[in-house]
Amino acid sequence: MAPPEEAGGGDQFPVGMKVLVVDDDQTCLAVLKRMLIQCRYDATTCSQATRALAMLRENRGAFDVIISDVHMPDMNGFRLLELVGLEMDLPVIMMSADSRTDLVMKGIKHGACDYLIKPVRMEELKNIWQHVVRKKFGGNKEHEHSGSLDDTDRNRPTNNDNEYASSANDGAEDSWKSQKKKRDKEEDDSELESGDPSNNSKKPRVVWSVELHQQFVNAVNHLGIDKAVPKKILELMNVPGLTRENVASHLQKFRLYLKRIAQHHAGMGNPYGVPASSAQVASLGGLDFQALAASGQIPPQALAALQDELLGRPTNNLVLPGRDQSSLRLAAVKGNKPHGEQIAFGQPIYKVQNNSYAALPQNSPAVGRMPSFSAWPNNKLGMADSMSALGNVNNSQNSNIGLHELQQQPDTMLSGTLHTLDVKPSGIVMPSQSLNTFPASEGLSPNQNPLIVPSQSSGYLTGIPPSMKPELVLPTSQSSNNLLGGIDLINQASTSQPFISSHGGNLSGLMNRNSNVIPSQGISNFQTGNTPYLVNQNSMGMGSKPPGVLKTESTDSLNQSYGYVNHMDSGLLSSQSKNAQFGFLQSPNDVTGGWSSLQNMDCFRNTVGPSQPVSSSSSFHSSNAALGKLPDQGRGKNLGFVGKGTCIPNRFAVDEIESPTNSLSHSIGSSGDIPDMFGFSGQM
């Protein structure tokens, strides 16, 4: 990553950082200028906003950061902020004597990097250089500059990797991880080279639809995960309009997903319900969600919504709109490892393997092949995890698919899965440990949870192509694939709506309740429509829905959320975590649909890299992570799979894995334990 020097234009950054201060008050200008000089910055003052704008337009590179007052006679500070942000993409710090929250909020919404209250203190000014660095390195993934941006992005996954590493005892994992890191590096380089320099977070996002993701997965499979580089993948995919950057970022997420699956599987002992090492399992759960999300089955938002619904937790919004946030959130949720950003990105989960489901209780006929969940020990929604993986739609890509799948068979899934899970009413079906089981979601007793998030997501789901043929991933029978089993179901039910994505607003399920969701740049894309989704903490809204409700709504909500998700796609894509959130939004009807996605996820994993030790669980694992890692306690939550029946909210997934008791309780609705990565208080 390029050292900050690059940002500052000097080896001694932040010394010499060029600051432009705009304020009509001469006294303030004088004080600020003096302070900035004391901080060893290069300060220029300007008392008129119009003149400042002219100066900036003349020479964008003349300044690194702008500090502007809010109240100015010739131009509103917010307006200046907008213009500078749009035209020059420079960090702007707002300043005012007025500390009212609504004003500060307005500043943030307009894109201010920071908001200082007058009188400004030296300490505050000393730190402003970080905004410059952040903007330069964090906002621009494909910045041509030293890969710092990429590094930033990659760092997060890398960090996650590290975390995984710590929890995963698998040596193979490490090697895989290092492989991944290496690859990431390569990717970084290559991306840098061919990346669009001018690209920055404002690039339109690609919606990774089910088909697209399948194509992607196919390409990756064809090349071999080790050799899959964005350029080649792009060529193989041969999709007009798709850029290398799109592929690269998708690949990154995908790798994370795989990693998670691997880790999860490694860590997961008992797929069903035994919350294997919490971290792993949890991640698995999350992974599932993610996987789903990743597979594009479930639009992140939908998943989030589902989760919300399922979990019935308003606060935890798993859905992380921004990738940063989401990832963080997921991590949080997972509890164990802060996966950072993404949640398993998934590969098409739709290839669910039946075998994995074997463990799943077959209670529900609807589930079809879903193994009955009853096998699950503690409600850990093992499936949930997987589901969550499904749900994890890291980036809308997967979620779309997942959701769709889930949608297909919402009812069946739900019924089948739900009951086995001890999911508590909250509906957060967090499959306990092994994500791989899709069954986890099954575990979710339909009545209990509201996995399905209903709300308005119906639109969302509709977007998903009905049949998510799991071609991409051949489900390999892996025990760990339990999730896959679930996914399989999804496959079958191509028409089901596995995920019930809570409507945008509810998508929040995925979102952290806390504001993690704050729409960041990345998120802003989809924020627009979905603001509630992103930020909603409560939108999870789920709590309020009775278990059964989901079902009915799910379809609807799924659709909506689906649509919603799509809308947000841009945002979602960018942030992995977001997807995770969605994990599972399943329509209550068809659990299978959801399941399949999970399976796919797992399967995919297998397909992609036989060498990789990842087991399906790992993917799920990661999905959980993506979901925002439900905290150990609240495993269930990570399912992120909120489908009705099929979807296991991320929350579940994660939680389940982590601690059986916790997860369930969490998923079901205990809100206490699970740290709310997703904003779930554990209440389903």
Added chain:
Amino acid sequence: MDYSNLRRQITFMKKSFFDQGYLDEQFHQLEELQDESSPNFVEEVVVLFLKDSPRLLSNIEQTIGKYPQDFYRLDSLVHQLKGSGSSIGAVRMKNECSVFKAHCNDRNLEGCRRSLQKMKREHATLKQKLESYFQLLRQVGPREHAVNSRN
């Protein structure tokens, strides 16, 4: 000249500013910003403020007198004064500005008028005190000045 006496006076005076709430921590920050490269920084800033604020005050007065009342504009002007005052640590003025703004919010013209009168008085007092203070400082000379600033 009895510098020690002067210095004592200066110190005492400054302390009273803080004790009586005329100035706050921000003033200390200003003093810290003063150094060899900018030896009269505090005074310069205060002078700026004292030069700018009467203009603002008279604008406020004019706006209050206008009919129909433009509370929005009033609020905006008072806000500016508040920002200015807070930059030098003029806490009493800053507080009075807050009160004034609240009156504007309530569209309480009478309250605004009262606030304005108060602000004018505060301003006059502050101006007088600070000017004496800097006068004393000048008397002790630049070297002492620097020393005093650190007090």
